[in-house]
Amino acid sequence: MVKKQLFVTPGRCTACRNCEVACSFVHTVNPMVPAEPRVRAYILSETENTVNLCLQCEEAACQKVCPVEALNRNERTGAIEVDLERCIRCMMCTIACPFGNIQIDVKLNEIIKCDLCDGDPACAKFCPTLALEYAETPNPDPKPREVAPLPPVPWMLFSKPPAKK
Amino acid sequence: MKNSKLTSPEKLARLKGKLLKQRQKQRPIITVCAGTACVACGCVPLTAAFREALKENGLEDKIEIRTTGCHGFCERGPLVVLQPEGIFYQQVKPADAKSIIEQTIQNGELVEKLLYRDPQTKQVLTHEKDIPFYSKQMRLIFGMNGHMDPTSIHDYIALGGYAALARSFLEMQPEDIIEEVKKSGLRGRGGGGFLTGKKWATCRKAPGEPKYIICNADEGDPGAFMDRSLLEGNPHAVVEGMIIGAYAIGSHDGYVYVRHEYPLAVKNLNIAIEAAREFGLLGENIFSSGFDFDIKVSRGGGAFVCGESTALMASLEGKIGEPRAKYIHTVTSGLWGKPSTLNNVETWANVPMIIEKGADEYAKVGTEGSKGTKVFALTGKVNNTGLVEVPMGMTLREIVFDIGGGIIENRPFKAVQTGGPSGGCLPESALDMPVDFDTLTEIGSMMGSGGLIVMDNLTCMVDLAKYFIHFLQEESCGKCTPCREGLRQLHHMLEKVTRGEGGVEILDDIERLCMVMENASLCALGSSAPNPVMSTLKYFRNEYLAHLEEQRCPAGVCKDLITYSVIEENCTGCVVCKRACPVDAIEGEKKEVHKINSDICTRCGICLAVCKFDAIFVE
Amino acid sequence: MTLPQAPLQNILDKHPHDESSLIMLLQDVQEAYRYLPPEILVEIAKTLNVPKAKVFGVATFYKAFSMEPRGETEIKVCCGTACHVRGSTLIMDEFKRTLGVEEGGTTEDGKFTLEAVNCVGTCAMAPVIVVKDVYHGHMTVNKLGKLLKSLNPKKAKTTGAKAS
C-alpha cells in the first residue's frame, strides 16, 4: 500500500491561514493557553503565497542534533515526533533545522513540530484550495472545495499575517 | 629459571616430588612469622639476627630460616617456631636469636623465658599444638601459612599446592567443578553468605562475553584482617582458587581488587602471580589444555563502600565508587556490563581445598546451613587477639574464652561485635549460640567478613554505636538520600544521647529513622547501617536509658556525662598527670595530693592514661 | 610552581591509557608528588581521554588522594573498631594537640600530616599508628611523645604535650 503523504502546492495557497488555525486548534490542550501552530502561511508577494511545515526529512538534522534521542519517527505515520518527556529544551533542533520547522512554544515551554496529527493532519482537512493535501498522490486538478467551518478563534484577531520580506 | 613451565599436571607432580625430597633434607627450620603485625613487632631485625647468629656458629648451610605469613597469634609477636619439633617461641627479640640457636638448636635446651605461659593455668607450654589458642582451632585455610614462605611457589607446590588445579583440568569438566562447589555448600565469606556454586552456575550460563572473575580483597571492615593475612601469607591459594573458578565459569580475565592500606599483600600477591605465570599456571594454554586465564591486580583508592560489589566494579572501571541497584545481578551484568563472578579472598582460598578433598569431605565440617571453617579476627578486649580459624557452628563462648583466653584483666564481658559496621553487638546471652550465617542473622547481627570485637564493661554501647555511625557517615558514598542524609541525622541523634539530651522519646525517632534507612537505601552500606544502633538498642537499651534518664554513662566513656577526680589514697603527688594535662586543670604541688578542677577539665583522659598509681577516678 | 615532569611521564608510561587505569595512575602520582597537582590531573585527563570533571570526581572521592600537598611524614592513626575500643580517640586527640592540626591537616612547616585511617588490619596490636609505613602497636600517650621526639627533635621541644 502506498503511504499517504502531506503534499504542499504553493501555487494554490491563498494564505487564508485556515491551516494555522486548524493546527493550533487540534494541538491546544488548555483553551486558555492556545498552542502555537506548527504550520505557517506566508504572503510572499501580490501573487505568491505559500505554507511551510515540517518535511519529515529522511535524514533529519533535528534528529541528528538531539542529544537525548527525544525526536523519534513514528513508523506508522512517518512523522518525526517530539518526546516531551525526554526533551530537555536545549533548543538545538530549532537551530539546526534548515527550514525552521521545529520551534519552541514559549508559553508552554514545549518544542513543537508537525506530527501529522497522528495520521490525520487537520491543516490539510481545512485547506480550501488543496494547497495542503494528505493523499497518496497529489490531486492534479483541484477545485476550491467546501471545508467545514472552523470554530471561532478570537486569538487570531490579535495576530497579523506575517509581512512579506 | 629455564623452562620452568609446567605444561602438564604430571610435570607438576614430578616437581612436587622433587621439592619434597629437598625439603626433607633441609631440616631443621627456623620459621619466623612475617605477617604485618609481627613485622610491626620487629621480626625483620630478628630475622637478620638469626642469620648473623647462624653465621657465627657456622650453621648457615645446615639450618634454614623461613619467613612465613601470619601465624595468627598476633598478640604474641614476633613469633618463632622451630620445625620439625614445633617449638613455639613468642615475643622474641633480636637479642634472643643467639640463645635460641646456641641453646635450643645446638644443645636441645629450651629457652624458658620465650615459651608461652597460659594466662589462666600458668602452665608453660612448649609446642604450638599444645597452646589452647591453636589447639582449639581447625586451621584448614590458615594451616599452610606457618609452613611456607609466601613468596616461594616451590613451598606452595611442595605442600600440595596447585594439585587441585591439576585435578580440575585433568579429571573434571567445568560443570563438574561447579557441581562440586555446589555440593560442598560453600557460602561467600565476604558477608552475604550467598551460595558460591549457585553464583558460578548462573554466571556460566549468563549470555555475554567476556566473563570476568573478581577477587574482592577490599577488606574494609574495621577489625577484620583475615583476607590481608591470607594474601600476605598464602597468595597462591587465592590464585589457584581463581584459576579453578575461571575454568569452571569460562572466564579469561581475572581481577584482584586489593585495599589501598595493604601494601604487603599487594607485593606478595604480585610475586605469586608472576611466579604462576612463569610456571605456566597463568597465561595462555594452561596445562596444555588450550585454556587461557590471567589476573590483574588493582589497588583500591581508599573507600569502604568499594567492598560493595557494584561499587568495586565501578572502581575497577576507573570510576567513582558508587554502587548501583542490583535488581539485575552482577553475575549477569557486572564489570563493564558483562557477566562477572565476584568472591572474596577467603572464599577463593576455600576452592582448592574443596576440589582436592572433594565436596563430601569438605561438607563434613560445619553446620547444616554453613559448611567448612571460618576465619575470624578476634580483637578488642580479649587476651589472645589474632586470627582464629574454627569450624562453623562453634559457639562464641568457645571462641572468646577458650581460644581468646577471656577478657583482659579478667574484667566482665559485655558484648561482642560481629560483622563490622554493618553487623551487630551481641550480649552475653548470645554467647552460647553457634556461629554460622543463619544464626547470626537471626539474632540481629551478621557474619560479615568475620571480625569479632570483644568489649568489656569499659565500653559504652552508645558511644560504640555512635562510632560506627560516624565511620559510616565518613564512608557513605553520598549517592542516595537515606544513607547520606540518614547517617548525618542519626549521628546528630546519637551525639545528643551521649550528651544525655533528647529524652527517652529520641529513641523512637532513632528507630523510625533506622526503619527508613533499612528499607530505602540503595546498597547494603546504607541498609545495614542501622544494625549497630538497632542491635545495641535491642540488647543494651538500659545503657541508652542511663544516658537519657540519669545523665549517666555507665562505662565512663561519654565525655559530657563523666567527671574526673583524684583518688586521694592512691595519689603520690608525682605531678606526672599535672604535667601532662593539656589544659592545666590539675592542681597540687609535688608530693601533695592533686586535685582536678572539673570546670577546666576537658575529660580528655590523658591523666588517666599517664597515671601509674590508679589514682584517677572516672564517674 | 613548575612541577617536575619526569615522574609523570614515567607514571603515564607504566599504565595502559584507558579509563580503568585512572585510579592506579592517581595512586602513583600521589606517591610521587605527595598530592594531586591540578595541572597533572588535566594532563592525565587528556592522556586517558577521560573528562576532567570525572578525574576530579574520582580524585576527591577516594581517601588515598589529596588535593593539597601532604606533609613529609604521614602519621596515620588507626581508628578502626578494635583501636577505638582500646582508646584510639585519646591517641588521636593527643596528636591533634601536639601537632596543632586537625584530622587530615598538615603542620605549617609541612613536616607532618595527621590522618585518621579506618583499620590498617593489625587490630591485635591496637591501638595502632603508622608512621612512614612503619607500624607502631600498643600506642600510649607516653610512647607517642617519645616517637614524636625521635621524628622531629627540634619541634618536639617547643611543642610538648603542653602545647595548645
Added chain:
Amino acid sequence: MQLSIDGKSVTAQTGEYILQVAQRNGIEIPALCHHPAVEPSGACRLCMVEITHADWGGWKGLVTACLYPVQEGLIVSTANEKVRKVRAGVLDLLLARCPESELIQNLSRQYGIEKTSFIPRPEPDLCILCGLCVRICEKIGASAISTIGRGIDKIVSVPYETEENYACIGCLACATICPTGEITFTQDEQTRSIWGRNFELVYCEDCGIAIGTPEQLKHYSERSGLDMSYFTKCDRCRNREAAARFARITF
C-alpha cells in the same frame, strides 16, 4: 507481558521499568532523580514501591520503581501504608537537607510533613544531589560537571579550570533539568553566565536574537556531524526564508 499495579492490570514490554509503565498508565509515583533523557540512577529513593509475586511465597519487598525491571505477573503497590511511610521518611530527610526548596516542601506536604523532624542543614542550598545535572552533562557529551567529594560533603561542581581548558559549553541543560532550581544562570544581551563563567553569544544572522554560545554550537555541530552553517539562524527566520524558497519550486 501483564503485571498488576495497584490492582490494575497493565501491559508492559521486556526491558521497561515499573516507573515507566506506571506513568504511562496514569499512576503517579513521585521521583526526583528520574528523567527519561538519562539513565535511571536510583539516588533519591522516593519512587519506592512494594512488589510481590504469586510465586514468591508471600515475600514482599520495597524497590525503586525507576530501576526495577518489569516481569510477568509482578504485583506492585505504589501507595500502601508502608510505601508512604518510607517515602515520608525520605522526604523528611530531604526537607532537612533543603528546607527552602519549594518542590520538596510541596511534596512533603502531600505526605503530611509541614516541617522536618530532623535538624536542618546549616546554610542549606537547594541541591538534593539527584545527579541529573551530572548525568545530562555527560549525555550531552560535555562532562563538565561532576560530583566532588563523597558522603555528606558531596557537592556538584565544575573542576577548577583554566581559560583555555574549559569543558562547560554553556548549554544550560543542567539548569533546565535541575528539579529544584539550584543551578542558575543569567543572560543579558551580551553574555550568558553559568557555573561562574561568562560566555559570549552567537546571534541569528537575520534578526539578531541570541541562539547560543559559540562553544555550544561548535559542540553540537561536532557531535551531530552537521556543518556549522546549520547553526547560524533562528528558527523563525529560517522558516520564512525556506517558505520563500519553497514557493518557487515547481513540482
